[in-house]
């Protein structure tokens with residue numbers, strides 16, 4: 567199957583490489599075109615614009631930074647809308663809010679095209695190894711048509727019904743993850759300040775009922791102040807902001823998420839936005855230092 571791919575950031579590059587490794591023909595496009603070179607070296611071809619990729623491929627996947635980027639790639643000059651038509655499908659894997667997803671869906675289906683939102687849970691390494699959790703919603707026929715690619719990209723693909731449900735599910739998951747990262751950071755600081763070895767805390771956590779891959783994977787690197795980005799902090803803050811907006815819309819009080827969002831915003835203001843989201847640890851350490 568020939569698959570188009572728009573957006574070769576941390577996730578898009580890893581997913582495209584995985585598709586190539588698994589025998590898919592892939593045509594890629596990225597705003598910064600030089601990022602296509604590595605994919606070309608592994609057998610991909612390049613489209614000069616999102617529209618060119620759509621024209622060439624029956625199914626095209628987008629993996630863009632945020633709602634503004636996801637909308638730009640569809641609606642701007644040379645965008646998806648210029649070539650989408652009956653028989654062609656667009657799958658947006660970007661993490662966006664449900665309003666953005668619905669807007670894209672309506673534009674694409676009004677031109678006879680097919681749309682699936684499919685944000686993913688899991689980071690750089692699961693993307694490289696095809697172990698993502700796919701939260702799709704929209705046209706079931708496109709989900710069925712794309713299932714061989716989705717099965718390579720993820721370890722499980724959920725189909726959640728109408729467009730918007732995938733976006734909402736992803737935001738709920740990442741709201742929880744962002745809160746956990748803040749609490750985890752506070753725990754590491756508390757352990758150290760109260761005379762405990764935080765490395766022993768990691769061992770204790772890993773053996774108990776709240777053990778999880780995030781604590782296990784990020785804990786040791788956080789203790790070394792190593793924040794090489796797998797999931798950029800600016801994207802986690804975007805997800806907190808969008809989740810809080812979903813809370814507003816549904817009158818759900820989320821004081822813990824609101825506090826976590828403030829910590830991520832503070833981290834961004836300190837220039838940590840392009841670091842891994844675990845760099846929020848620096849903000850938590852600072853707060854405890856000054857209190």
Ligand SMILES: NC(=O)C1=CN([C@@H]2O[C@H](COP(=O)(O)OP(=O)(O)OC[C@H]3O[C@@H](n4cnc5c(N)ncnc54)[C@H](OP(=O)(O)O)[C@@H]3O)[C@@H](O)[C@H]2O)C=CC1
Nearest residue numbers: 573574575576577597598630631635661689690796797801
């Ligand atoms: N990293 C992770 O662990 C995970 C990320 N996600 C989500 O996946 C999406 C991508 O994340 P990730 O790959 O980490 O992000 P990156 O920041 O690494 O990549 C962002 C991509 O979006 C493109 N882009 C940004 N703005 C525009 C624009 N205005 N027009 C066109 N293209 C644009 C970038 O192009 P350029 O190269 O030109 O800047 C790049 O290809 C985000 O929505 C994120 O929340 C979901 C699960 C895990």
Ligand SMILES: O=CC(=O)O
Nearest residue numbers: 686687688689797
């Ligand atoms: O969106 C980030 C992730 O790890 O999932």
